[in-house]
Amino acid sequence: MKKLIYLDNAATTQVSKEVVDEMLPYFTEEYGNASSVYEFGSKNKGAIEKAREVIGKALGSKANEIYFTAGGSESDNWAIKATADAYKEKGNHIITSKIEHHAVLHTCEYLEEQGFEVTYLDVDENGIIKLEELKKAIRPTTILISIMFANNEIGTIEPMKEIGELANQNNILFHTDAVQAFGQVPINVDEYHIDMLSASAHKLNGPKGIGFLYIRTGVKIRSYVHGGAQERKRRAGTENVPGIVGMSKAVEIAVSTIEERAKKETELRDYLINRVLKEVPYTRLNGHRTKRLPNNVNFSFQFVEGESLLIMLDMEGICGSSGSACTSGSLDPSHVLLAIGLPHEIAHGSLRLSLSEQTSKEDIDFVIETIKKIVEKLRNMSPLYEDYIKNNN
């Protein structure tokens, strides 16, 4: 097989072998219905409850505050729409940011069509929301603040504690999309006053199609997927036991290795950032220099377009992404890069490389050399570069 350097772990990850092994019996052996009377379903039921405990422990929450969903998008939709529904008597105003994932943004836009009012907070050049603006945005009718824990494109970690305190002081529910952060940075829902938290297993070496929503006891939101009585009547659908068990194992591993992974990845990340910034001219690092996910790197190479860059990297066996993975196929430049103030042509030339535990220094060295070659090649073909050089000589 061709050499493969997979640096798109922010999009999705390899399921680890231990996770698959944990899942396997639940496909062909322990397949009974978890919501049944018979004994044959009870091992499934037990496995689900154990998963709830593992995840609850990872967040410093109670097990029964964890509700399983089909992934991050469903969790975001659920948290936001069900809050709107449950608290509409109290108010119709929601605060979020301009750099949220589309699962939050499009959900908020949908709610706007339904008559809700949404404030989309600006961020600074590093992608950090402005707390002063947040304070000012709060109204008596504000029912929800939804700010992501860490951004999926530029890796910036938001000031959770400050946001949580503001929400708490003002008696407003606080939801965070922690799809990128969960398993990568330690999270305690009490410390940050988080009332709801979305996560997705496939971002942390778990399977695709399974995630959860943490809902603090006392938050009165109800079902988003209506139907059967599963998940204490809050989320219908036959329990995806292999998925739940796989996620639980993935969380267990992620939590137990979180420090050493962060250390290793941060080192490599910084090595990659430093060398590229030094060795490739007209390059910008997007996102905060230090308040960022250990595995996230995001560059803009001026005069170069992102897709071309990606394809050329791919030809060398390097998998990266440009903008948000979910919108590829779209012609729009990343809303996140525009929000941190990049002009369009620079926003179009961004590259996200997201590392994993498996990434080696050799990989990174190869990536750096390859980037240098490709960026040069593309610049030589770029009319923007030509103009720039002519105008500055």
Add this chain to the structure above:
Amino acid sequence: MKKLIYLDNAATTQVSKEVVDEMLPYFTEEYGNASSVYEFGSKNKGAIEKAREVIGKALGSKANEIYFTAGGSESDNWAIKATADAYKEKGNHIITSKIEHHAVLHTCEYLEEQGFEVTYLDVDENGIIKLEELKKAIRPTTILISIMFANNEIGTIEPMKEIGELANQNNILFHTDAVQAFGQVPINVDEYHIDMLSASAHKLNGPKGIGFLYIRTGVKIRSYVHGGAQERKRRAGTENVPGIVGMSKAVEIAVSTIEERAKKETELRDYLINRVLKEVPYTRLNGHRTKRLPNNVNFSFQFVEGESLLIMLDMEGICGSSGSACTSGSLDPSHVLLAIGLPHEIAHGSLRLSLSEQTSKEDIDFVIETIKKIVEKLRNMSPLYEDYIKNNN
């Protein structure tokens, strides 16, 4: 291991080995993001498109009319709520039946809270909806008819063709919850004028947590899970590739074996029905005698309560269910059995046994003998039986 006779295939099924084998590479090898630029994601993309074709073919639809979801419940929620949303200018009236799965019923009840009007059609003693009543229920404001293809508790198959024609003549969208029927009876969406169809993989030896919604070209419903641009912007969330691939394989197998399975299961089913009706007094078959799913049997044993029966069967290694699997844990008797006219105490004493290809005649013989013993034991403990005997002697 203890002998196990699994007769709860209407709740969920064993994932077949071929299906697991098909899924496995997508966990640890082909894990790249399907919505990516790099080559490493393209096999995933290809697998998804192939799955869409396999399923489209199974339904006589186009591949691009198949949208992947997390299962039957999400599909039902999506079809009904998004239709309500998209067609609310046209009208606010929905027609469904009293014997739908909770994924449909609770969704309709939710819509009633939002100002929609819902007619819940009666069914006859066999669980078949009354077409005359349906005709009368149609109003100029009716935007959707949602009637299940086959009932999950009593196995009755509804008159799809007639319903579809009525819907079509009146220019009303027709959704069917085919979670029980798909893979068990042949379905052609054009023949039945079906506009939307829900299905779930784990009912046909596929994995849990994956399903689909068929949406006919021209039906203008939009997203239910908002977010990324997956599924032609209609269903957000990183594609659950292993799940999709597994479902595709399961559908492929189900379609290619549908006739022989139906033949085998129908024979066993009828053998079970005939012997039990003959050999256990005061017993009733619920659901239509012939218009029923090949694998569904549902009895009511008078004077006997269902849960006790189930636990005793379980002690003999027989897995069955009572009422709808999803509502176990609830104290209410089945809404389906009440709708076909059973009095409460008889509705409480129902037993669903749902066969699979694996079920053998020996299994069924053992089940029959066991039922006879248990029912007798429970009747001897039953005050209702005592009263009945005293009053009739």
Add this chain to the structure above:
Amino acid sequence: MYSEKVMDHFQNPRNAGELENANGVGTVGNAKCGDIMRIYFDIDDDQIIKDVRFKTFGCGAAVATSSMATELVKGKTIYEALEVTNKAVMEALDGLPPVKVHCSLLAEEAIHAALWDYAEKKGIVIEGLEKPKNDIHEEEEEEEY
């Protein structure tokens, strides 16, 4: 779902069946809720429950609570039997799932109903015994989150 004790009493119910010479019989519950319990007492002249039987239409917990309730009152005086609460029954069974607590209330009520029947037949008043409702059905509550 059920404790071992519950399963034991369900599989091997103590005192199941009818009592021919019962002098106190009480039936509670109704078919709508899915549980009916009937308790038969043979109470001697010293007001001691010499023998007891039950019949129950209901779930595993209903059978087990009936069985346990009969065990707890057997050999007791009627006043001691009156003190056997649903809590005592539950504790003796090592607990019940929350949705099944009503079964234990039903068992308590069945004892009371049989005692009431006895008292009526004897023309006596058992102090502290109220006329039992025959319909014990806690409304299933919306779960608290």
Add this chain to the structure above:
Amino acid sequence: MYSEKVMDHFQNPRNAGELENANGVGTVGNAKCGDIMRIYFDIDDDQIIKDVRFKTFGCGAAVATSSMATELVKGKTIYEALEVTNKAVMEALDGLPPVKVHCSLLAEEAIHAALWDYAEKKGIVIEGLEKPKNDIHEEEEEEEY
């Protein structure tokens, strides 16, 4: 996502670079849409395109369509070049994904822009050539279901 032809032209773009002695240069597209194409023509006295180069800032399809467009016009008269449509470019590339069709329009427009520049410099009128818009951007349409 892309055909082999597209990938080939992307990896080995024909006629990439600048043309020192160009007598017709056209630039179209804008950074907002993420595509800018520039085409350089060396047109001889017989109005034959003797040489051609391009520079492109854009996606894989943008590079490939530029490359193919230069191939298609090289050695042609300016009137023949005028007939090279986006469709011809797409066909020569064995097709483009729907979201990338606008790249081929851009290539057509870049040819027109370079011809326009040539005509202006020469003071001639090329019949059938309209002043090119430099902003070709089809509105991304709502998908039709």
